[in-house]
Amino acid sequence: MNYGRTFNFSAGPAMMPEPVLEEIRDEMMNYRGSGMCVMEMSHRSKVFQQIADEAEADLRKLMSIPDNYKVLFIQGGATLQFAAVPWNLMKNGKAVYIETGAWSKKAIAEAKKYGEVIVAASSKDRNFSYIPDCSDLDIPEDADYVYICENETIHGLTYQQLPNTKGHILVSDQSSMFLSKPCNVADYGLIYAGVQKNVGPAGMAIVIIREDLIREDLDPKMPVYLRYDTHAKAGSMYNTPNCWDIYCCGKVFKYLLQIGGLEEMARRNADKAKVLYDFLDGSEMFHGTVDKEFRSLMNVPFVTASAELDAEVVAASKAAGFDNLKGHKSVGGLRASIYNAMPKEGVEALVEFLKKFEAERK
Numbered sequence: 001m002n003y004g005r006t007f008n009f010s011a012g013p014a015m016m017p018e019p020v021l022e023e024i025r026d027e028m029m030n031y032r033g034s035g036m037c038v039m040e041m042s043h044r045s046k047v048f049q050q051i052a053d054e055a056e057a058d059l060r061k062l063m064s065i066p067d068n069y070k071v072l073f074i075q076g077g078a079t080l081q082f083a084a085v086p087w088n089l090m091k092n093g094k095a096v097y098i099e100t101g102a103w104s105k106k107a108i109a110e111a112k113k114y115g116e117v118i119v120a121a122s123s124k125d126r127n128f129s130y131i132p133d134c135s136d137l138d139i140p141e142d143a144d145y146v147y148i149c150e151n152e153t154i155h156g157l158t159y160q161q162l163p164n165t166k167g168h169i170l171v172s173d174q175s176s177m178f179l180s181k182p183c184n185v186a187d188y189g190l191i192y193a194g195v196q197k198n199v200g201p202a203g204m205a206i207v208i209i210r211e212d213l214i215r216e217d218l219d220p221k222m223p224v225y226l227r228y229d230t231h232a233k234a235g236s237m238y239n240t241p242n243c244w245d246i247y248c249c250g251k252v253f254k255y256l257l258q259i260g261g262l263e264e265m266a267r268r269n270a271d272k273a274k275v276l277y278d279f280l281d282g283s284e285m286f287h288g289t290v291d292k293e294f295r296s297l298m299n300v301p302f303v304t305a306s307a308e309l310d311a312e313v314v315a316a317s318k319a320a321g322f323d324n325l326k327g328h329k330s331v332g333g334l335r336a337s338i339y340n341a342m343p344k345e346g347v348e349a350l351v352e353f354l355k356k357f358e359a360e361r362k
C-alpha cells in the first residue's frame, strides 16, 4: 500500500519496517481481545507480561544470547548508560576508553565524573575518520573494562575487528548498529543500545550484561534506577517500564527472525550500503569522509568541495522528497543514515538524485 511515506535518512529516531507499523496499527484499538491498546495496559497484567517475555525470548533467539547474560530494558536512552556503565562496573575506579568520535567522547566525559579514564587510543588527529589500531593497547592490569562505541553515528565509522582487551571486559555502545549483523555476545561483558536508531521508538535502551558483572556492593548513594541489579532482580519492571517501546521492539525482533535473522539482515545492509559507497567512489562531486576500511554500513557521511554546495544539495534533496540528509555540524556536508528499515530502493533513489544533481552542475 502507498502511504505517501518519505525515504527518511534520519540518524534517529529512524524508519521502522512497514509490516511492523501495519501490525501495530491493526492492534492499536484492541490488542488481541484485551479490550485495550498496549499504551493503556498495566505493566503488571498477564497480557503485558507475555509481551515482555516474548520480546526478550525473541531477542535471545535473534542474537543467540548465552544463558549467563541478562537482558535489561531500561529507560533513559543510551545517554543514561554513559553514566550507568562506570557507576556499576568500576570496581577499581579505572577504565580504558577508545576515542573514535562524538559518542565515545560523550561517554568519556561522563565516565570521568566517576573515575579515572585512560584514553588508550584515539583518532582525533584526523577528525575521527578511522579506527585506531587496538591490537596492542596499553591497558593497566587493574582497569575494570575497555570501552568502545562500535559504530560512531555522527562520524560514520565502525570497527572491523574488536580491540584486543588482553583479558579485560569489553563494553560496547552498539546504539547505531544494534541487530544490523550477527554479534557474538560472548565476546563482550556488556552491550547496550538506545533503540531508536535501529529498532523501535525512542525512549529506551537495551542492556545485555554478563551476570557476574551485576554487583550489589555499589555506592549506597547511587540512584536506584542507575543500578543494574535493580533492573535484573525485577525483570526490568522495578518501576513502570516503557511498555510501548518493549511492545514495538518485540515486533521488530519477530520481523527480523521472520526475514531470516541477522545473517540475512547483514547481507541486505551490505548490499544496500554498497550502492551508495560505489557511487561516492566514482563521483567527482561527492566524497565519503571516512577511510574505506572503517566505513559504517549504517551512517554514511559525505561532502562536496564547499559548504555552499553542500547546503544546495541538502535543499534540493528535500525538494525531491528525501528527508534528514543534512550532515552533523561536526562533520558538515551530508549524512545518509541507512539503518535496517531503510529499503534498498531508498538508497537507489538517493543515488539517482545525486547523480542527476552532479550531471546538471558539470
Ligand SMILES: *Cc1c(COP(=O)(O)O)cnc(C)c1O
Residues within 6 Å of the ligand: 012, 076, 077, 078, 079, 080, 103, 149, 151, 152, 153, 173, 174, 175, 176, 194, 195, 197, 203
Ligand atoms: C544516539 C546515540 C546515543 C544517544 O542515545 P539517546 O538514546 O538519545 O541517549 C549514544 N550512542 C550512540 C552511538 C548513538 O548513536
